[in-house]
Amino acid sequence: MDSYNTKKTFPNRPARVALSQYQNNAEVSLSPIERLIKTYDAAIFNLRRGDVQKSSDAITELVLALNFHKSAPANVKEIASGFLNIYEYCRACVRKNKLEAAANLLQELRDAWEESFKRQREEQFQA
Amino acid sequence: MNINVLGALASANSALSHTQLTLASGKKVNSVRDDQTGYMIARRAETSTRVNNAASGNDADLMGMLNVMIASLQDMEADMIREQELSMAYNAGSTVLSVDELTAIEIEAATLANQWNDDQLAIAFTYNGYLLSDGGMDFSTVQIGEGATNTAGAASNTFVGANASTPRVWAELWDASAIDRATDVSAGGFAQGTVAFDAGAIELALQDIRTELARLAGWQNQLQEQINSNDANASSTDALRSRWEDTDTAAATVAATRGAILSQIATAQLAAANTARSYALGLF
Numbered sequence: 001m002d003s004y005n006t007k008k009t010f011p012n013r014p015a016r017v018a019l020s021q022y023q024n025n026a027e028v029s030l031s032p033i034e035r036l037i038k039t040y041d042a043a044i045f046n047l048r049r050g051d052v053q054k055s056s057d058a059i060t061e062l063v064l065a066l067n068f069h070k071s072a073p074a075n076v077k078e079i080a081s082g083f084l085n086i087y088e089y090c091r092a093c094v095r096k097n098k099l100e101a102a103a104n105l106l107q108e109l110r111d112a113w114e115e116s117f118k119r120q121r122e123e124q125f126q127a
Numbered sequence: 128m129n130i131n132v133l134g135a136l137a138s139a140n141s142a143l144s145h146t147q148l149t150l151a152s153g154k155k156v157n158s159v160r161d162d163q164t165g166y167m168i169a170r171r172a173e174t175s176t177r178v179n180n181a182a183s184g185n186d187a188d189l190m191g192m193l194n195v196m197i198a199s200l201q202d203m204e205a206d207m208i209r210e211q212e213l214s215m216a217y218n219a220g221s222t223v224l225s226v227d228e229l230t231a232i233e234i235e236a237a238t239l240a241n242q243w244n245d246d247q248l249a250i251a252f253t254y255n256g257y258l259l260s261d262g263g264m265d266f267s268t269v270q271i272g273e274g275a276t277n278t279a280g281a282a283s284n285t286f287v288g289a290n291a292s293t294p295r296v297w298a299e300l301w302d303a304s305a306i307d308r309a310t311d312v313s314a315g316g317f318a319q320g321t322v323a324f325d326a327g328a329i330e331l332a333l334q335d336i337r338t339e340l341a342r343l344a345g346w347q348n349q350l351q352e353q354i355n356s357n358d359a360n361a362s363s364t365d366a367l368r369s370r371w372e373d374t375d376t377a378a379a380t381v382a383a384t385r386g387a388i389l390s391q392i393a394t395a396q397l398a399a400a401n402t403a404r405s406y407a408l409g410l411f
Contacts, residue, residue, distance in 0.1 A: 032396060032400040032401075033396055033400055035400070036399060036400040039410070041411075042410035042411055043410075045411060046410065046411075054410050057410055058410045061410070062399075065399060065400055065401055066398065066399055066401065067397055067398050067399070067401035069401075072397065072398075073394075073397075075391075075394055076394055076397045076398045077398070079384065079387045079391070079394060079395055079398035079399070080398040080399065082380055082383060082384040082387065083384055083398060083399045085380050086377070086380055086381055086384060089377050089380075105377065105381050108381055108385055109381065109384060109385060109388065112384075112385040112388040112389055113388055115389065116388050116389050116392045116395070117392075119392070120392055
C-alpha cells in the first residue's frame with residue numbers, strides 16, 4: 001500500500017531534492033541585492049499571474065527584509081519606512097484586487113535596484 | 128567613478144531632492160517651474176476658494192446681525208400686540224371701568240411704549256458695536272459672493288429695490304401706532320387721558336413691524352442661499368486646485384524611494400535587503 005502513497009513521499013523524491021538543493025545553492029550564491037531583486041521578480045510575476053497567495057508571500061518577504069533594528073542609523077530607518085509604506089500600499093492593492101497597480105509600483109523599484117546594482121558593479125570593475 | 132556614473136548620480140540626487148520636497152509639502156506643483164499651467168490654475172482656484180470663504184464669512188456676519196434685529200423686532204411686535212389688547216380693553220371698558228382702572232391701562236401702555244424711547248433705542252440694540260435701530264446700517268456695499276461687484280446692493284442680487292438694503296428706523300415703526308414713547312409714567316406725573324389709543328394706527332404699526340420682519344427674514348434666506356453657493360464654489364475650486372497641485376502620495380513615495388535606491392545604494396541596501404532569507408525562488 002505504501003508504494004501507492006506517492007503524495008506523502010513526493011517532497012523526498014530525488015528530483016525534488018535536487019531541485020530544492022539547486023534553488024538553495026542558487027540563492028545562497030546571490031548577493032543581497034540580487035536576492036532582493038529575485039524576491040521583487042517573484043512578487044511581480046505572481047501579481048501579474050493573479051496568484052494572490054504567492055504575491056502576498058513575496059511582499060511579506062520584502063517586508064521581512066527591511067531593517068528596523070534599533071542599532072540601525074536614522075537615515076536607514078527612514079528609507080526602510082518608505083519601503084514599508086510602499087509594501088503596505090501594495091498589500092492594500094492586492095486586497096482590493098488592484099494587482100496590476102501593485103505590480104507596476106514594485107516593477108519601478110525593482111528596475112531601480114537593478115540599475116543601481118549594475119552601476120555598483122561597473123564601479124567595482126573600474127576600481 | 129566614470130563621468131557617466133557621476134552624471135547619473137547627480138541626476139538621481141536632483142530627482143530625489145525634488146521628490147522629497149514634493150512629499151514634504153504634499154504638493155506635486157511646488158513652483159511655477161514644475162508646471163506653469165498647473166501652477167496658474169492652482170493659484171487661481173486657491174484664490175477663488177479663499178474669496179468664496181471670505182464672502183461666506185461676510186454673509187454669516189450679516190446673518191448674525193439680522194438674527195439680532197429680528198429677535199428685537201419680534202419683541203417690538205409682542206409689545207405692539209399687547210398695546211392692541213390694551214387698546215381694545217380701554218375702548219370697550221371706557222363706560223364701565225373706573226378712572227383708576229382706565230388709568231392703570233394707560234400706564235401699562237405708556238410703560239410699554241417707554242421701552243422703545245430714544246435713549247433705549249440708542250443703546251440697547253447693537254451688534255458688534257453697530258447700532259441696529261437707527262436705520263443707519265447699509266448692507267449694499269457688503270461683498271456677499273465672489274467678484275468685486277457681487278455686493279448685497281448689486282442689481283444681480285435680490286436684495287435690490289428702493290432702499291432694500293437699508294433697514295427701517297425702529298422709532299418710526301413704533302410711532303406709526305401714535306402711542307407716545309416719551310410719556311412720563313412716574314408717580315404723580317401721569318394723568319388719565321394722556322394716552323390716546325388709536326386702534327387703526329396700532330393695526331398699521333403692527334403691519335409695518337411684520338413687513339420689516341418679513342423683509343429681514345427674506346434677506347436671511349437670500350444670504351443662506353448665497354452662503355450655500357459660496358461654499359459649493361469654494362469646495363469645487365478647492366477640488367480643482369487639489370487635482371492640479373496635490374501629490375499622489377503612493378506615486379511620490381515610490382519616486383522618493385526609487386531616488387534613494389539610485390543615489391544611496393549602500394544605505395538603501397541596508398534598509399531593504401537586510402536578510403539572509405532565501406525563499407524567493409520557491410515563490411515562482
